[in-house]
Amino acid sequence: MIKKLISRARGVIETPVASATGAPLPKVESSIVPPQSIGGRALMAVVAIMTFLASLTTGGVMLVRANAAEWQSEVLREVTIQIRPGTGRDLDAAVRQASDIARGFPGVAGVRPYSRQESARLLEPWLGSGLAVDDLPVPRVIVVKLASGERPDIAALRAALTEKVQGATLDDHRGWIDRMRAIADFVVLGGIIVLGLVIAATILSVNFATRGAMAANRPVIEVLHFIGARDRYIAGQFQRHFLWLGLKGGAIGGAAAILLFALITPIEAIIRGNAGADQFAALFGSLTMGWGGYAVVLLQIVLIAAVASETSRRTVNQTIASI
C-alpha cells in the first residue's frame, strides 16, 4: 500500500529519489526499552550489593540456627554420671555398679566409664600433665549415651543411682542447655530481625533505584503512548527489562555470597589447629549453608528482581497517568 502511495506521489513530482538502494537491513530488532543506561547500571549494582548483604545475613542466620539445633540435640543425647570419692569408698566398684544400672535402663544406647587416666586428662587444662591421680580425690565420670528418638526416664535413673551407688550424681546438663538454648534463640531472633531490616532496606533501595532508572525512560513511555501502544504493552516491556536487570544484579550478589560461604570451608581447613578456630568450630560446627540456604538465596534473588519489575510497572502506569 505504501509502495502504491509512493509511486503515485512520484508521478506527481519529477524530483528523483535521493537515497541509496540495497542498504542492508538491521538483523536484530532493538529492545523497546533502552538496554544500557547509567540508571540501569546503577540499579543493577544496588541490586547486586543488597542481594549480597541479604544473602550473607540469611546464610548467617541459617548457620547459627542449624548449628545450635544440631549442637543441642548432640548434648541432649548424653547424660553424665559422676561418682565422688569418699572415705573407704571403692570407686572402681561404684563405677562398675553405676554402669550396670545405666546399661539396664531402657533408652540407653551406650555407657562409657572414663578410666583414671582419662579423668586425669580432663583435668590437664587446670592442673597440668603428669598428674598423680591416685593422690587426689578425683571424681570418676561415666558418659551415658541416650538412644536417639527415645525419651528415657532420667528422673528414675537418677533415683536408682542415688539409692544404689553411694556418692553418685547424674547430670543431664539441663540447666546449661537451657541457658545456651536461650542464647542461641536470642542470636537467631536477632538475626531474623536484622534479616527483616536488610530485606526491607533492599526493597526500598531497589524501589528508589528503579524509579531513578525509569525517570530517564519517560520520553520512551511518552512516544509509545502517543503512537498508540496499549498501557499493558508498555508496562510489559519495562517489566521484562527490569525483571531481567534485577535477576542479573541478584545473581551477581547471590553468587558472591554463595562463593564466600563456599570459601569459608577451605579457609577453615587452613586455619584449623589455631585455638580460636577450634573454639569457633566447636561452637558453630560446619560453616556450610546447605541446600536450604541456597534455596533461600535463590528466593531472595527472585524476590528482589520481582520488586524491580513491579516497581517499573507501577512507574509506567504513573507516568502514563501523568502525561
Place this chain on the structure above:
Amino acid sequence: MVRFENVGLRYGMGQEVLRDLTFRIEPKSFQFLTGPSGAGKTSLLKLLFLSLRPTRGLITLFNRDTSTLNGDGLAALRQRIGIVFQDFRLLDHMTTYENVSLPFRIMGREESSYRTEVVELLQWVGLGDRMWALPPVLSGGEKQRAAIARAVIAQPNLLLADEPTGNVDPSLGKRLLYLFLELNKAGTSVVIATHDIALMDQFDARRLVLHDGRLHLYD
C-alpha cells in the same frame, strides 16, 4: 471524523488559551492549521491526538466521545492517528528503520510483514542510506523525515503534523507534502500546523486560523 463543540482549554488556573472551538474535520479532508506563534496551534494538535483533555466542551473522534475513553480505547484511537511532533520524538536507542517501524511493532506485526514497506518509505523520504543510523547522528532535516515516515507508515485515518517541513529544504518540503496529499487521496484526513504562508499558498486547501485563542475557518 473529528468534531469539536464549544471546546475550551486552560492550563492550571490561567486564562483560556483556546476558546469556544467548534469545527469538524471531515473524512479524506486536507487542511492547514495556522496562526501566529503562541496562538495555540500545538495545544489544539494535542487536543486532537488526545494528549490533553479539554477543560470544557465536547470532542468526538471517530464517533467516540473522548471524555469516556479508557486506556485501551485511547490506544485504539491513537493507532488510527499519525502524529509528527515538532521536536520529532524519535527513540535515540533505535535505528531509523526501527523508529519508523515502531507503529507496526506495537501492533504486534511480524518484522518480515512490514520490512518492504518501511524500506520503500525510507527511500522515498531520502533516508535509504540512513536506515542503520541512530537519531543522535541524524541532522535536523533527517530526523524530521524519519518522524514523518513514522507517522505515515501505518496509513492512519488522521494525520496530524506540527511544522512538518520546518527543517527541510523547499524541494524536499514539497515532496513530503505530496506524500501527505497522496495519503489524503488514499483516505487519510490531514491537518498540518504551519505558519509558512508560501507553503500554504502552493495548495488549495482549507485553512483553520487560530487567533487570540479562537478559531476562524476559511474553506
